Amino acid sequence: MSPAQAPPVAVVTGGARRLGRRLCSMLAARGYDLVVLYRTSEGDARSLVRELETAGRRARALAADIGVERDVAAVFDDVAAAEGRVDLLVNNVGNYNPQPVTRLDPAGWDATLAANLSGAFYCCHHALRLMPDGGNIISIGMAGLEGIRANVHGADYYVSKTGLLVLTRALAKAHAGRRIRVNMVSPGQLENSVDLPPPDAIGKWVPLGRAGRLDDVAQAVGYLLDASYVTGVNIDVSGGYRL
Template structure:
């Protein structure tokens, strides 16, 4: 993007974990960044300062993605940057593995409201703004069509499976506008709070994934003009 005006990338749940790593890589790739956070205000501010050192402009905006009004405010903040929105990454995902027989309706509602409805609110706002060449990348989970994870977290897997269908449906609907939607679905990532433990032994390629492995798939999608509605599993063959 050398010589061109920098475009805006909005990453949800970006103050820590995978979202933080993606912001660092996107800044180095030439994007200015709008960092969405929910509770990690200090981490978001620290990340924004770090992105500045990489030469990117960065803004932070608190928003609970499950709340449509707060997502509208998030995108108003995107408008306020004066940059053209070119990329949105729906990275927010909550995971609290409980067997379906033990789950209460509160957790069910929270998971669907955050992982699925949140992404829906974000997509709706984004699709009203993205121009031809713009794209949305939704973060799923490997094996999300199996709807099964070690006998638990079924709410999580259903939310991600539905998000994949939303990705495909919107990809078909917006392809004529030149706007692409894809999903990147990690397997078990090392150094994450959702760590299952002992996953490398179950991964055909013999190790947990890294945030950098996920970035490589996203980096590919950024320039993959003919790819839409795809789901790239970054899982070392896990759950094949």
Template sequence: MLHRSDSPLTGKVALVTGASRRIGRAVALGLAQAGADVVVHAKSSRAEVEAVAEEVRALGRKALVAMGDVTDEAAVLRIFGEIDAAFGGLDILVNNAAIRGQKPFLEMTLEEWRATNSVILDGAFLCAREGARRMVARGGGTIINLGGVSAHVGAKERAHVATGKAGLIGLTKSLAVEFAGRGIVANCVAPGKIGGKRSATAGASPEMGSGGPILGREGEIDEAAFVILSMCMPEARFMTGQTVHVSGGMYMP
């Protein structure tokens, strides 16, 4: 049996990218409920992310709104400078920011391919690099990358998204190996067919190379967030380099 306080993340500072809605918002609020102070990030949806920050504060935790493009190195450096000034470092990073548009492969432009993969991969790289620097200074930390089931089963009209999400698996494993001796664990969560209102960039639910969730329904946002949150807890520190699937059995490795 686990014995811990109701606020196991008290004293921790977390950054959630793409935190204005859906899974990102749920994770930010869950981290606050567990005691962490939270940096909530968005590229442009300031009103939405400000509302999330107010929800964090209503839970009794500190919140910092961080606006910026995670593909822009200068913007990421500025964001982490703001985190340093407000909190003095970082303990938990959840790389959730992504764009998930749909386009038939033969109509996809190189610009669209690069834009999608830049948010997914360049954003994760820049945030993980700056986050890891601060975690090393604090003696350890947790990095969670948000993958997706499309990287494992394929998805019609989403070759760019599936490729970017597959790349996160390699990044996760490499971070796990490189920082194993410095107190940082890195894992990947791969949601699939999560219901609720979808973002404007998400498009329709894609056709994937799978028969769908064997549980016969879409997942709930809180079900995906629960798994992510559990991997941020102190009891999860013996797990690293793993990809955990939250897809109702769409993919079973």
């Protein structure tokens, strides 16, 4: 089989559990072979690989702390040797630390920025050297980023996600000449959110009146993969959260 006919390869950070896992399954159903990156969830990553292989795809799980550049470089060296290409990178890692900014200490700040922002940059940097023309980068953000609201809780998280949006737009412009599209999908309150309001109160925060499902986010990622004239955008998948 020539490289042009080989199945496309997707690398998904934080892919073993929750949203990342759902995105891996959706991408497998769309014909991608998967490289699932995890940090601690080895058992979940292995069970996902078995699931994807049973569905007829090639899949591997690799461990890395994406906030450590040498870990990320090693992972993509491994991908270069085994898969030889990255057609899609999904930056899904996003640690949310909802404590007040008055209690945020430098170690907490550094950890969030390392995982959520520097880690995504390291992954983009190393994936782009393996990405053919026409590839995709999709990062997972947080709804309402364009508003740059003041959030007393989770300031490190919002700074990291806003930075990721800035990076998304810069990379979209820089790599458009190779038809590499760089976009963001931003959930609001998902059903598995750590601070989900109770069902009778959700309508106060989410105009469409329900929490988001993992499939809502997967649908938007699927749209971006098909939307060959769309780059540098952020799609809020949030039922109107923070409108």
